[in-house]
Amino acid sequence: MVVELKTAIVDVDELIGTLDRKRRLAARIAVARDWAARSVSAWLIVGDSSTNRRRVADHCTPLTSALPRDGRSLAPLFLHAERGPESGIAFWSNLPGVKVGHQVVALERVVRRRPTAREPEPRSGAGSMSGP
Numbered sequence: 001m002v003v004e005l006k007t008a009i010v011d012v013d014e015l016i017g018t019l020d021r022k023r024r025l026a027a028r029i030a031v032a033r034d035w036a037a038r039s040v041s042a043w044l045i046v047g048d049s050s051t052n053r054r055r056v057a058d059h060c061t062p063l064t065s066a067l068p069r070d071g072r073s074l075a076p077l078f079l080h081a082e083r084g085p086e087s088g089i090a091f092w093s094n095l096p097g098v099k100v101g102h103q104v105v106a107l108e109r110v111v112r113r114r115p116t117a118r119e120p121e122p123r124s125g126a127g128s129m130s131g132p
Contacts, residue, residue, distance in 0.1 A: 002026050002042040005092075009052050012059040016066045019044060023087075039085040042067070048093035056089065063089060 002022045009015065023042040030037040044067055046052050056063055071090030 002040060004042070004044045006044065007047040008049075009046060009055040009059075012055070012062060015044070016062060020066065041085050042087045044089045045092050046089065048091040053091070
């Protein structure tokens with residue numbers, strides 16, 4: 001089984017291509033180590049955030065084509081290995097009450113650009129009021 005962990009989804013095409021390449025190489029690696037793999041499954045586990053969920057929804061067609069199962073299907077995969085290769089995507093959330101050393105999903109920070117010496121700082125309401 002190939003498991004890819006991502007905190008953020010950035011480039012969907014690159015993600016699918018890399019995961020597919022790892023899945024194809026896993027069978028060769030198993031043979032080289034004298035492991036008997038009947039099939040190779042691939043799972044993408046993504047940090048649960050509104051941004052990641054939106055990106056998955058925006059790229060639903062290519063993702064569900066490459067990874068047709070969802071996180072609810074993950075447990076039965078281990079119980080019924082004879083089914084053959086399966087692929088899917090699951091979201092991993094920060095559960096309240098669980099002690100984790102760090103957040104699973106990275107925070108995205110927005111930094112405001114500071115004005116240069118040539119640019120005057122904007123003044124709120126300057127020039128918009130007319131005097132009596």
